[in-house]
Amino acid sequence: MTKHCYIHGFGSFAPAKVLTNHDLEKFVDTNDEWIRTRTGIEERHVVEEGQCTSDLVTEAAKVALADAGIGAEALTHILVATCTPDAYCPNTACVVEDKLGIKGAMALDMNAACSGFVYGLQVACGLTAVSEDTTILLSGGETLTTRLNWEDRNTCVLFGDAAGAVVISAKQTPGSAKVVDIELSSDGSLRDLLTIAGGGSSVPYKLNQPVPAEHFVMMQGREVFKHAVRSMAGICETLLTRNGMTASDVDLLIPHQANIRIIEAVGKKLEIESEKVFVNLNKFGNTSAASIPLALADAKRQGLLKPGMRVLLTTFGGGFTWGSALLEF
Structure with a gap:
């Protein structure tokens, strides 16, 4: 990158409702030991009825703005990364x-999934x-539990709801983190391995049609695992x-x-010691x-992001x- 931008504030928010593995045992054919050993997840946060992605993003944004020491009126851009928007139209960023x-x-709004x-x-x-x-508010927010098939034990145990946000500008200030460099890639030929297709133009709805399985997360887990680690x-x-x-x-890997x-396989491939790999998956699941x-916000709260x-x-x-992405604090 020839020009750098800087992160000035970090914020996050998760719904109050918590769904533990033991809670899942009551209505899903699974158990706590199976979930923990295969995923590392112990609990996840779940939206209440009527709570939507913009609600979570807004709360995370307030924390990030306070951490950056600015008011919302200073924002020139609002960017929301999500694959579970409030609606197809208007976009979630306008609602926020x-x-x-x-x-x-x-x-x-932007959609590149995870x-x-x-x-x-x-x-x-x-x-x-x-x-x-x-002065940009960049956030990621999801309410993926609203798009889970609770009869598919291979996917419904994985995901949770939450939002995170940062404030970004071109100006370096004391305590800000420099975005040193970013590298991105994609492969659309593998798109069918992880989808929420229902309702899009490729799988359209008709009035009063029952909601099909395609409306929910569908994933070929083993293939996703293999490509994720390598990529x-x-x-x-x-x-x-x-x-x-x-x-x-x-100094710290945040996957x-x-x-x-x-997470462990990526750390091993990179030869990064486990104590340098940040994990909060156990409390939130895949958000x-x-x-x-x-x-990032969690790591900062724990005092792990040092100059x-x-x-x-x-x-x-x-x-x-x-x-x-490479950040320098």
């Missing part, structure tokens, strides 16, 4: 803008390169090499929180586009999409 009590910002936040990071940096006076590790290596670095120069076995910003640290982000999602 209204809930923050402001008008006039550029408001845009990779949405890291994809959005490059969009935000591009916007700051065009105009140095921009996340590979793109990290590409990014590090371009910046004259190796994995030994990384997409999808599955503990994926898709919210995963990385939620983890001088190099933090490597990596993600993988439906599409397939994947990416990596």
Whole structure:
């Protein structure tokens, strides 16, 4: 990257309702031991009826704005990464803008599934390169539990609801994190391995038609696992090499929180010690586009993001999409 952008505030929000593995045992053919050993997940947060993605993003945004020390009126752009928007139209970013009590910002949704936040990071940096006076709210928010087939035990145990947000500008300030570099990729030929197809133009609805299985998350888990590990590790290596670095120069790896076995496999491929790999998957499950910003905010709350640290982000999602970003605190 020839020009850098900076992150000034971190925020996250998860619904109050918690669904544990033991809760799932009551209505899904599964058990706590099976879920924990195969996924690393112990519990996940679930929206209440009437609670939507914009609600979660708005709350995360308020925390990020407070952490950055600015008001919502300072925002010039609102970017929301999500594959579970409030509606097809209007976009969720416009709803968030209204809930923050402001008008006039550029408001845009982006969908790269679980990779949405890291994809959005490059969009935000591009916007700051065009105009140095921009102040951007970049968020990732999902209500994936509303798109789960609770009869499919292979997918319904994996996902949770949450949002994360950051404030980005072209100006460096004390305590800000520099976005050093970003690398993104995709492979649309693998799109059918992870989908929520129902309702789109390829699987349209008719009035009063029963809701089909395609409306919910459908995933070929073994294939996704294989591609996720290879792609996340590979793109990290590409990014590090371009910046004259190796994995030994990384102080903290924050991977997409999808599955503990994926996280461990990526860390092993990169030869990064487990104590340098951030994990909060056990408390939130896979929150898709919210995963990385939620983890960043969580890591900051835990005092893990210290000045001088190099933090490597990596993600993988439906599409397939994947990416990596290097931050310097």
